[in-house]
Amino acid sequence: MLAAQSTPDKEFEQLIVAFCCNWCSYAGADLAGTARRSYPANIKIIRVPCSCRVNPTFILRAFLRGADGVIIAGCHPGDCHYTSGNYFARRRMTLLMSMLSFLGVDKARLRVEWVSAAEGNKFAEVMTSFAETIKALGENVKLRDLRCKK
Amino acid sequence: MWQEGTAVDLKTTITAKSLKNIFFPQIENLLAFERQGQKLSLEQKQLPAEKTIAFGVRACDIASFNLLDKVFLKQPVDHFYQARRENCTLIGLACSEPEETCFCRTFGIEPASPTADAAAWLVGDDLFWQPKTTKGEELTAAIKDLFTEAEGGDKIVAEQQAQVQALLDKMPLAGFALSDEECSKQAEIFESEVWEELSKTCLGCGTCTYVCPTCHCYDIRDYEVNDKVERYRCWDSCMFSDFTNMAGGNPRTTRLARFRQRYMHKLVYFPANNEGAYACVGCGRRLQKCPVSLNIVKVAKALGVTKNV
Amino acid sequence: MQKIGVFVCWCGSNIAATVDVARVAESVKSIPGVAFAADYRYMCSEGGQELMQKAIKDYGLSRVVVCSCSPRMHEATFRKAAQAAGLNPYLVEIANIREHCSWVHKDKEVATAKAIALAKAAIAKVKLNTPLVSGESAVVKRALVIGGGIAGLQTALDIAEAGYKVDIVEKTPSIGGKMSQLDKTFPTLDCSACILTPKMVEAATHENITIYTYSEIEKVSGYVGQFEAVIRKKARSVSVDRCSGCGICSEKCPSKKAKSEFDQGLRNRSAIYIPFAQAIPNVPVIDRENCLKFQTGKCGICAKVCPAGAIEYEQEDELVTQKYGAIVLATGFEPIDMAKFGEFNYEYCPDVITSLEFERLTNAAGPTQGHLVRLSDGKKPKSIVFVSCVGSRDTTERGKTYCSKICCMYNAKHAMLVKEKYPDIDVQVFYIDVRTPGKSFDEFYRRAVEEYGVQYTKGMVGKITEEGDHLLVHASDVASGAQLSVPADMVVLATAIKPAADARKLATMLTASIDTNDFFTEAHPKLRPVESPTAGIFLSGVCQGPKDIPETVAQAGAAAVKVLGLLSKDKLLTNPCVATCNEQTCSGCLACEKVCPYGAISAEYKLVNVKGLKERRLIAQVNEALCQGCGACTVACPSGAMDLKGFSNKQIMAEVDAIC
Amino acid sequence: MHLTEKEEAAEILRISGVKADNCMQCGKCSAACPAGAKMDILPHRFVWELMNGRVNNLAASNTLWQCLSCFTCSARCPRGVDPAKLIEAVRLSVIRKQGENRLNVDELPAEIDEMMPQQALVSALRKYNK
Amino acid sequence: MQKIEQLIKEKARDLLAAGQVTSVIAWQKGEMFYDNAPGYFDNTEELDALVYNAFCAANLSKYLIANTKKDEKTAVFLKPCDTYSLNQLIKDRRVQREQVLVIGIPCAGMVDINKVKAQGLKGIIGITEDGDNLTVETAYGTKQVARAEVLLNKCLACKGSAYAVSDETIGEPMAVKHAPYDRFAVVKELESLSPQERFAFWQEELSKCIRCNACRDICPACSCEQCLFDNPESPLAGKANNNSAEEQLFHIIRAYHVAGRCTDCGECSRVCPQGIRLDLLNRKFIKDINEFYGDYQAGADADTNAPLLSFDVDDVEPGAATKGRE
Structure with missing residues (x-):
């Protein structure tokens, strides 16, 4: 049975994937850009039409491939461009987070x-605070496919 | 793998999972290759070289290794399997309390006298030991101070063997025997309409193939890992819907076809290619583990290829 | 193998300053499938697009990745450019290395590494793009204008003039909005009713315009070109056809205790009332809360006295469903509530009033027939103080952070009107900054000071207290540094303005974006000020932000032109990134149909050929015209049969793999 | 170490934690200040001076001692600036420079003069017991 | 249970003889007495192989999918807990209700042969039921065992004797006598552990998985035409777990796909050859759904919307939901 051991070779370089919904949080990220608000560079944004497009398998795939943290940003409940998209996303993510925590994966990831x-400002603040949480949690070793980590 | 300090359980007659994965593991990386510009560099995974001892192997599992040898050690030889097989000394342990699902005698296997590198009998607290092959001799020599000459050992062992035979005769599957002659009528069995009825309730899950000690099918896939590609081998089951996915399509699309193929391979095709040796050792794991209790005994009876003994 | 062209934009220095664009172009060259990579100073410019088109032709590119600014900015530009070069526009992907990279990361090394990663993700995705063709959907040649103020009227008139049908839905019993409450309007001081009433009549009589007053929007569904709105016509309890507007019923009505909303509560009105003289339609409405007939079942005098027998107590709310191609929001504004500003003593001193109440006082049709008198004792005031920025420019949660823009002008207007009619009244205006920008506005304000002797004092009023029969205004004169306690007979507060109360409810209904101050967010502050990001929804008037009447009318016209641009098309190109169902793997459980917000999914029995087996199965079908491409169905579908074109499962997985 | 006036003003702003730059000089704090009449430098000018790096005239002003710390100005300020805290900060910096205290505690007369307004007693205690 | 078997046989004979149904689904005798298997009975002669005793745990509702495709009428004998699965299949449109004749049969709780063996009994030849005890006849002698001690795990969490859906019923409802049992007890216990301990528990438990897919193929809520893991097009297809991450991935996705549709019938952990406690994953989701969105029993009826296919405007926020339970 392969024990998941972390190999802290070089200074831990965290990798965070952000799924941003095209109508709100992606535009918020753009606004953070125009306002020149800075946030850590190891956050990479993937554009999705709505937060309800984020399939839990994408998140698990990201963790499997070595992401240390995944954040899903969507419109405020009620403001979704597709009226109910983020409501579904909210339920799906609540159950997923609870299950990951149940399996022993640090819930804050x-x-x-x-x-x-x-x-725009909130976007930058959220990304910075998330990057700090992940830095504190350290490298994701529990859900990582050892063959894929660079 | 046994580590220091873990308790050894010799009581259970049959393990849930078969022992084939000590020679033919569920997943195994065969080789890796990498492309630098136009050059392709190949990295052969070195063959497992560590010496191992398998203690407490039941007679049926030992017989299954002989069947697997017929597949993996025939030309072209599977080096990985061969390396593991040669580096391992098998010590058979005779059954003392057979299960009701056991029918190893149907295939001419003596539960009480295993034919491995060395045989052992556990009677009460003392263990009787008898080396059989050169490897067995070497091992016995290496640990000879553990042994004391057992006088009258044969008598006690023979007594246990008789006891086992008596117990097995009481089991429900005692009278189950296959008629070689019936099993060789390949075309007739293939056309039989019994398959329709039998295969209807099969789920097509693959438990039987993965717990069976003699099933040896595997799938090879290339796995893209960053800029390297790894070729790895993993068990596959003929019961899975995409088992025979080929370039031209999938010849076995219905569950009936897959179900029939599985049993005909065990009862008909394998004996035809291997001097009449059935691809089954009667370990009974399938009888216990199949979710819908389908097994070779029921199929054989339905096909009418049994003979009464 | 794909032939991908990668174009890395400098964006002048916006990207090139913190991202080594040459190294980005260089490093992607080695990726399998990339046939061409180059960087260019301005990809969105003429030259940039030509570079791309030339490369497509010369190298026979099958896919294009542009590493530049946000796709929300120039995705359309690059898609058109690719299309002009013969490449399907949906084979272009954008990597956002400006807003999401060069502008937010200072360190060049780090920013370049991230730009390369984002480029790789875009390349991984573009490999799986499939050519898509936009579908078409018909456009209903009818527009809906929500709000009957000057903004709604002007937009409706401009649309109707172009020959299209328009429906106006007004919440209050009459169109006219806030402008009908004003006395005079700046900068020309002409009477508000004189310039508004003709527009109201024109709208009422225009054959292309239908007006629903005393009505609200119940529900809106559909999408651009195919909206469907349900309008709730609240029961007026008076028959619009038979009533002649004689007004006898209002006179005779015994219940007079309701406060008149039109007069800002300065006088009462009867339960059955016409809001103001020039109201259109000139038909009264029964306010059921205050009507004795509805509350106690007795009375019924109005029915008895009505010569035309137009009173219909049993009238019920009526729901009208109507299809529209475009919807214009013109919901206007309201003054903010003074409850949180105790220091001005608004609630206890009747002589402390808001500017809108002042408008009613000076209006000839107002509660005092235009005579400027104190509300406490009815006497003529000898001195009036105007206070600017009450609740505006306030970053605490009491007020609004923005400047309400119109108060400085109407303060000067009020000051001049008082001085012109009653030269002996002392008028003082306390201000922080007088903001009267634009054509002839500053001259207007200076005229109040130089010709009419209005006293302007720079300094915010701190507190208003009562002293005997007059008020004391405590302020400071920031210029001289002195503390003042100015006696005044009347104080007018120029309160901040905020959007109408039900703006947020409408935004949710129309899925239009709305900001934290409840103003509707425009698609682009500079380039698309009159459109909402939601296609087919347009913004007219103060609902988009504080503005005065000239700007409102200008923006109303602009919104109308945008609507005409939409209605003039017979067909609209629909978004091709819609869901699609793979018949081979669909198990017909229709989990997708339950999560689709647009009801775009139906089910049909079809003969499906799966690996040679023909079977009759229930398969989900996507109506490409209704589907908006949100993707909720793709996650609800357990077998992955439902996928989204443009954002398919494999594409997003490829992006995740490329990034991690 | 001897700070220039500009540095001292910046230091006071830093200690008080007040974002003086938010001030738009609307004068509402001075308008509502109950002790404003007796102050030579009204609160809004107090903030203005500090914003522009001048503190000496503030240290010499009587505003420091007239201010009753009733915080009306801070409550009313539409920009969330806290003039009372700035006055307090300058007052503290003055008190800490020994010898420049206005009144020594033991110089207070034994029995308190009944004409002394209650408010003055309270603010005096606030000023001295720091 | 003997007389119930008789009633079932008569019922099946009448139905087949009258041609009301083309086939009947029930349990048929196996080689031993405890390996009864689901079986299709198309004519009355086959009926003597029909059996109904303490070893008929298999949930027959999933077999209806195939039959209702061939628009024939099928009769099926369902225990109370199986009827929930049928409701779920009807809700997922995998079974056409009008082509199924559902006959509810009472159940006093099914016996787990492994628990019998765990009591030290080997070489079992026969078991007879009398009242609350079982006499087990083995090659090494006979022994008395109390039924309550050897019940299947899923019967300990029995949902009662009411049928969620049935056209007709046979016999009187029987109660399952077992010690009081909280089906979420183990889940709560696991939740109280530290993340490290939980991870170790699951890594140990899931590492036994040999990806034989029995759990997926027996599950009535897992009824896709082609599963995500078999579809070569899907990026998650895979035949074996290469490391612990992929083991967890397979089980999280399988449990997630049936979240809100799992009726807690317990078949997955019953058939798992490696004895992995898969029902704990499903029960964790059920417990969460009950806690966050109100009690919900999948399959209680055939129309209420599944929790993950509906929403409420003021649902709990994702982060907050798991606060406090580190």
Whole structure:
């Protein structure tokens, strides 16, 4: 049975995947850009039409491939461009987070945030605070496919 | 793998999972290759070289290794299997309390006298030991101070063997025997309409193939890992829907076809290619583990290839 | 093998300053499938697009990745450019290395590494792009305008003039909105009713315009070109056809204790009332809360006295369903509530009033027939103080952070009107900054000071207290540094303005974006100020942000032109990134149909050929016209049969793999 | 170490934690200040001076001692600036420079003069018992 | 249970003889007495192989999927807990209700042969039921065993004798006598552990998985035409777990797919050849759904919307939900 051991070769370089919904949080990220708000560079944003497009298998795949943290940003409940998208996303992510925690994976590695198109500052703050949480948690060794880590 | 300090359980007659994975593990990386520009570098995984001892192997599992040898050691030889097989000394342990699902005698296997590198009998607290092959001799020599000459050992062992035979005769599957002549009528069995009825309730899950000690099918896949590609081998089951996915399509699309193939391989095709040796050792794991209790005994009876003994 | 062209944009220095664009182009060259990679100073410019088109032709590129600014900015531009070069526009992917990289990371090394990672993700995704063709959906040649103020009227008139049908839905019993409450309007001081009433009549009589007053929007569904709105026509309890507007019923009505909303509560009105003289339609409405007939079942005098027999107590709310191609939001504004501003003593001193109440006082049709008198004792005031920025420019949670823009002008207007009619009244205005920008506005304000002797004092009013029969205004004169306690007979507060109360409810209904101050967010503050990001929804008037009447009318016209741009098309290109169901793996459980917000999924029995086996199965079908591409169904589908074109499971997985 | 006036002003702003730059000089704090009449430098000008790096005239002003710390100005300020805290900060910096205290505690007369307004007693205690 | 078997045989004979149904689904005798298997009975002669005793745990509702595709009428004998699965299949449109004749049969709790063996009994030849005890006849002598001690885990969490859906019923409802049992007890216990201990528990438990897919293929809620893991197109297809991450991945996704549709019938952990406690994963989801979105029993009826296919405007926020339970 392969024990998952972490190999802290070089200074731990965290890798965070952010799924941002095109209408709100992606626009919030753009606004954070235009306002020149900075946040850690190891956060990489994937654009999805709505937070309800994020399939838990994408998140598990990201963890499997070595992501240390995954954050899903969507519109504030009620403001979704597709009326009910983020409500479904909210339920799906609540159950997924609870199950990951049940399996012993640190719950804080997966986070859901509601950021509107007008909240550039909040986007930058959320990303910075998430990066700090992940740095504190250290490298993700529990859900990582040992063959895939670079 | 046994580590220091873990208790040894010799009581259970048959293990849940078969022992084939000590020679033919469920997943195994065969080789890896990498492309630098136009050059392709090949990295052969070195063959497992560590010496191992398998203690407490039942007669049926030992017989299954002989069947697996017929597959993996025939040309072209599977080096990985061969390396593991040669580096391992098998010590058979005779059955003292057979299960009701055991029918190893149907295939001419003596539960009480295992034919491994060395045989052992556990009677009460003392263990009787008898080396059989050169490897067995070497091992016995290496640990000879553990042994004391057992006088009258044969008598006690023979007594246990008789006892086992008597117990087995009481079992429900005692009278189950296959007629070689019936099993060789390949076309007739293939056309039999019994398959329809039998295969209807099969789930097509693959438990029987993975717990069976003699099943040896595997799938090879290339796994893209960053800029390297690893070729790895893993068990596969003929019961899975995509088992025979080929370039041209999938010849066995219905569950009936897959179900029939599984049993015909055990009862008909394998004996035809291997001098009449059935691809089954009667360990009974399938009888216990199949979710819908389908097994070779029921199929054989339905096909009418049994003979009464 | 794909032939991918990668174009890395400098964006002048916006990207090139913190991202080594040459190294990005260089490092992607080694990725299998990339046939061409180059960096260019301005990819969105003429030259940039030509570079791309030339490369597509010369290298026979099958896919294009542009590493530049946000796709929300120039995705359309690059797609058109690719299309012009003969490549399907949906084979272009954008890597956002400006807003998400160069602008937010200072260290060049780090930013370049991230840009390369984002480029790799885009390349991984573009390999799996499939050529898509936009579908078409018909456009209903009818527009809906929500709100009957000057903004709604102007937009409706401009649309109707172009020959399209327009419906106006107004919440209050009459169109006219806040402008109908004003006395004079700046900068020309012409009477508000004189310039508004003709527009109201024009709208009422225009054959292309239908007006629903005393009505609200119940529900809106559908999407651009195919909206469907349900309008709730609240029961007026008066028959619009038979009523002649004689007003006898209002006179005779015994219940007079309701406060008139039109007069900002400065006088009462009867339960059956016409809000103001020039109201259109000139038909009264029964306010059921205050009507004795509805509350106690007795009375019924109005029915008896009505010469035309137009009173219909049993009238019920009526739901009208109507299809529209475009919807314009013109919901206007309201003054903020003074409850949190105790220091001005608004609730206890009747002589401390808001500017809108002042408008009613000076209006000839107002409660005092235009005579400027104190509300406490009815006497003529000898001195009036105007206070600017009450609740505006306030970063605490009491007020609004923004400047309400119109108060400085109407303060000067009020000051001049008082001085012109009653030269002996002392008028003082306390201000922080007088903001009267634009054509002839500053001259207007200076005229109040130089010709009419209005006293402007720079300094915010701190507190208002009562002293005997007059008020004491405590302020400071920031210029001289002195503390003032100015006696005043009347104080007018220029309160901040906020969007109408039900703006947020409408935003949810229309899925239009709305900001934290409840103003509707425009698609782009500079380039698309009159459109909502939600296609087919347009913004007219103060609902989009504080503005005065000239700007409102200008923006109303602009919104109308945008609507005409939409309605003039017979067919609209629909978004091709819609869901699609793989018949081979669909097990017909229709979990997708339950999560689809647009009801775009139905089910049909079809003969499906799965690996040679023909079977009759229930298969989910996507109506490509209704589907908006949110993707909820793709996750609800356990077998992965439902996928989304443009954002397919494999594409997103490829991006995740490329990033991790 | 001897700070220039500009540095001292910046230091006071830092200690008080007040974001003086938010001030738009609307004068509402001075308008509502109950002790404003007797102050030579009204609160809004107090903030203005500090914003522009001048503190000496503030240290010499009587505002420091007239201010009753009733915090009306801070409550009313529409920009969330806290003038009372700035006045307090300057007052503290003055008190800490020994010898410049206005009144020594033991100089207070034994029995308190009944004409002394209650408010003055309270603010005096606030000022001295720091 | 003997007389119930007789009633079932008569019922099946009448139905087949009258041609009301083309086939009947029930249990048929196996080689030993405890390995009864689900069986299709198309004519009355086959009926003597029909059996109903303490070893008929298999949930027959999933077999209806195949039959209702061939628009024939099928009769099926369902225990109370199986009827929930049928409701779920009807809700997922995998079974056409009008082509199924559901006959509810009482159940006094099914016996787990491994628990019998765990009591030290080997070489079992026969078991007879009398009242609350079982006499077990083995090659080494006979022994008395109390039924309550050898019940299947899933019967300990029996949902009562009511049928969620049935056209007709046979016999009187029987109660399952077992010690009081909280089906979430183990889940709660696991939740109280530290993340490290939980991870170790699951890594140990899931490492036994040999990916034989029995859990997926027996599960009535897992009824896709082609499963995600078999579909070469899907990026998650895979035949074996290469490391602990992939083991967890397979089980999280399998449990997630049936979340809100799992009726807690317990078949997955019954058939797992490696004895992995898979029902704990499903019960964790059920416990969460009950806690966050109100008690929900999948299959209680055939129309209420599954929790993951509906929403409420003021649902709990994802982060908050797991606060406090580190």
